[in-house]
Amino acid sequence: MRKLIRPNAPNFLTEKLQIELGERYKKNREKNKGHQFNYWHTEKVGESTLYKEIRNKLIEISDDHCFYCDGYPPLSDDDTIDHFKPKSKPEFYDLVCSWENLYLACGHCQKAKGSEYNDLILRPDEINYEFDKFFKYDSDNDEVIVNLGADDLSQLRAEKTIEVFDFNHVGLKKLRGFFRKVYSQDPQININDLGYRFCLNFQQTI
Template sequence: MRKFIRKPCPSVLIEPFSKEDIRPRWVIYGERYEKQTNRTYYNYPQVNKEKLNHLIFQTLVEQTDAHCSYCDGFPLMSADETIDHFKPKSKFPLDVCNWDNLYVACAHCQKEKGDQFDDLLLRPDELSYNFESYFFYDYTEHEIRILPNLSIDKLEKAKKTDEILNFNHKAMVESRRQSYDGFSDKPNYPREQLKHRFIFQ
């Protein structure tokens, strides 16, 4: 899970909802969603005749250089063009349009994560997060390993993150192996176009 810097919240989320209600749009949308009885699916509202998710998706993509926020997979496919809610929208409806809760993620990571959430789950855009503080890359097996001798707090976070995101699913391991085999001898290949960039750091 490669660290990235979150971009400022798009204005469309923080603009006043209306002249009568000057609270940010994302707050109003969260309150509306909380009132829904079925929260397994979210139909994004329209702003100026365009879906809200379409208005903010490009910014989400730009902040990770079009890589998955969790596994750093690249490029994102059409099946990946949905927004992942770090805190699941079904359990945290008020955060359904909260900018800090929205991530771009590949279909694999979205499926693995599903509706799982734990306060221990690491955020790739958290200021204090650093991959090398929790994990190391096993270049022999191409697996992501938890560092030995971590503090209890860090160990719990690393274990929970690995459990929820399933870093070492066999397909992910094979994908990383192919990335390494294909690009380890190409030091001048554009870094932003590499899949699983943390392998090459």
């Protein structure tokens, strides 16, 4: 999970609109469990839709990398918008279009996280979040591991985050190994053209 800085909400996603859409979804969802949040596909922003424009803004933040695993480039089921606090949980209905709750996610992370939520899960744009503070990179195995030098709560959060996103899935480990190889062969390459940027500088065994 690479640190990200989230700018303020884009102008078209006003505070008023965030609240209005949240309230509308909450009201409808409470009446009908099967109600789907699809307003952002019909809500217009110029010639485009709210969904597309929000997604574009999220893409700018991470250079089109998954906010959680930093996977890149996006494939067909990637680049979707994840609700960090799941829209399926009644306590979060009103956050369904809240800027701070929207994350660009790849298919792997969407599937791994599902509708799981607890306060321990780290966010890449959380204040004071730094990869090194919570994690270490084991370059022998291409695994993200807990920083055992961190305090107990940070270790617990790191452990939970690795588990929820299944960061050490065999496919992700292989991809990180691949990108590290590409980077070591051409250190001048633009790292934004590579995936899993947080692991690229870890060349030594921990």
